[in-house]
Amino acid sequence: MKVLHVNAGLESGGGLTHIINLLTEAKLQGKDFTLLCLAEGPVARAAREAKLNCHVLGSSSRYDLTALRRLATFINEGNYQIVHTHGARANLFMALIKRRITAKWCVTVHSDPYLDFEGRGLAGKVFTKTNVKAIRAADCVFAVTQKFANLLTEQAHVDGKKVHVIYNGTFFHQDSDIPAKYEHLHFNIVNVARAEKVKGQELLLKALKKLDNQNVHLYLAGDGTQLDNLRTLTQKLDLGSQVNFQGFMTHKQLKHLYRRMDLAVLTSYSESFPLVLLEASDNLLPLLSTAVGDIKKMIPDGQHGFVAEVGSVDSITNALKSAVAMPPAELRQMAEREKKYVAANFSLAQQLASIEKVYQTLLAVH
Incomplete structure (x- = not known):
């Protein structure tokens, strides 16, 4: 089975990680998967670094x-028998040429298309x-949460038979x-996310202010359009000594940073099934997230992590307070318990097997 994955090539967050990880797993299993980026950018560079079979089409802009x-x-x-697109631009291009190709077409919806x-x-x-x-218009649609699957069928009116979670x-x-973790003086929390409104970093800053604990330090890893606004809010809240802006970080840099962290936090208004939290869990960090997407599939109960209400500074503050108050040994046990759970349920091998099963079903339909 020959499969082509297509992306605009400009992803720099979870979408990039999803694509590179999936194709890396396919390569390890000897699958005939190829990546095509519409333009040169972070995805093609990451693919080359991972030694994946990658091509760049050379599209000059989204309007090319x-x-x-x-x-x-x-x-x-x-x-190619299957073409699998990721992202709005790749989706649009495929919709425009669908009648010119014989391959079946799949789409992965990584985020809420009404918020993108x-x-x-x-x-x-x-x-x-x-x-x-x-x-x-696609032949099949992969939704990374049940919530997105429901949205696609109920709001976007996608045929439910096409949608797979x-x-x-x-x-x-x-x-x-x-x-091993580095010795560090403070209780350090890390937020790995694009600096965009949907990621809710302003909620985290306000919660940190309300927590009123000088021993808690926040590390924000990521670039985006809201970075200047977040810096301004940090100064307005007089949190300059507690907040560190790290900018965009590679996976290697993040792994180094994780060695000084005590908690991984995501306070988004909307998410799918955040890879950054799975990766933090792999690095034995306990997790705190707002109740976005299907996060309760990832953090099933209070023994596996902390879940706060979406958009609620008070709820995030209370969850932070609980984490900070927990003895270090118990936090470590929580992180170990969570990693064991997610590793058993959300491995790349399982993800690839589920996707390939749908591919085979598509190809069996004439």
Whole structure:
């Protein structure tokens, strides 16, 4: 089975990680998977670093429709049986050439398509409408949470028979392979996310202020359009001595940072099934998240982590207070318990097997 994964190539967060991890697992299993990026960028660079079979189409911009002919030719001459797109631009391109190719077409919906272009005015509304229409045209749709699956069928009116819930997975390491923590003076919490409104970092800053504990320090890892606003809010709340802006960090840099952390926190308004938390768990960090997406599948109860109400500073503050008050040995046990649970349920091998099962079903339909 020849499979082509297509992405615009400009992803830098969870979408990039999802694609690279999935294709790395496919390579380890000897699968015939190829990655095509519409443009040069972070995804192609990460793919080359992972020594994946990767090509760049050379699309000059999201409006470069001359790339459509090249895309159709690449698919047909490559004899690909499945084309699997990730992201609005790749979805749009595939929708426009669907009748020119013989391959079956799958889409993965990584985030809420009605929020992806929020705050971009009229253009954002057009992009949203176009993306939803493209998703509707695909032969199958993978939703990374049940919530997204429901949204696609009920709001976007995607045929329910096409929609399959496939939870994200990641590589898990033996605990003995995880480097020991560095000694550190403070209770350190880390938020790994793009600095965008949907990620809710302003809630975390306000909760940190309300916690009123000088021993708690926050590390924000990620770039985005809200970075300056978050820096301004940090100064306004007089949290300068407790908040560290790390900027974008590679996985290698994050693993080093995790050695000084006590808790991984995500305070988003909307998420799918966040890979950053699975990766933090692999590094034996206890987790705190707002109740986004299917997070309760990842953190099933209070023995496995902390879950706060979406959008509630008070709830986030209380969850932080509980984590900080927990004895270090109990926090360690919670992290170990959570890692054992997610490793058993959300491995990349399981994710790939579930996806391939759908591929096979598609190819069996003439």
